[in-house]
Amino acid sequence: MTAATGHATTAAAGREPPSAQRLGSAVLLQGPAVADVAHLVEVGLRARQARDGIAPTTRQLAVLRELRGARDDLAPSRTASRPRHRDAADGSGLARLALCPDELSTHAAAALLGVGVRQVQRLAPRLGARRQPSGALLYDRAAVLSEAATRRAPTEPSRPTERTGE
DSSP states (O other), X not given: OOTTTOOOOOTTTSSOXXXXXXXXXXXXXXXHHHHHHHHHHHXXXXXXXXXXXXXXXXXXXXXXXXXXXXXXXXXXXXXXXXXXHHHHHOTTSTTTSOSXXXXXXXXXHHHHHTSOHHHHHHTTTTTTOEXXXXXXEEEEHHHXXXXXXXXXXXXXXXXXXXXXXX
């Protein structure tokens, strides 16, 4: 630290770079600021969906994925197990958010199909489900919508049979 300014210094640049910098219309995040912003975005998306029922957009999910990747690159040894524990501890958190617009939770798939959760779990192989590390199943949206259309498709009305011999 310099006595005059109270700022930390580095030998190369004279002082430590700021954790956030604005570069025109872009923002550069470094160090702990990446984890802070990733957390704020996660909490904001979760709260918005819980409060207003508004699912995150594809662009917002892409930003969140990039922030998470940058956060995990900072300290892979410290963050390797954190996401698993956070998702498992909070069943109403991001595990229930549609992290990918092409995937649905078991409850969302059940609602679309008009069946129970257990029935959707039985249909998992046919619906293109994949299991997350937390044990939760995510279903392919296109397969669920196709199954829903099949279930709702009108069948040909049966014709009354003519009785003969009476």
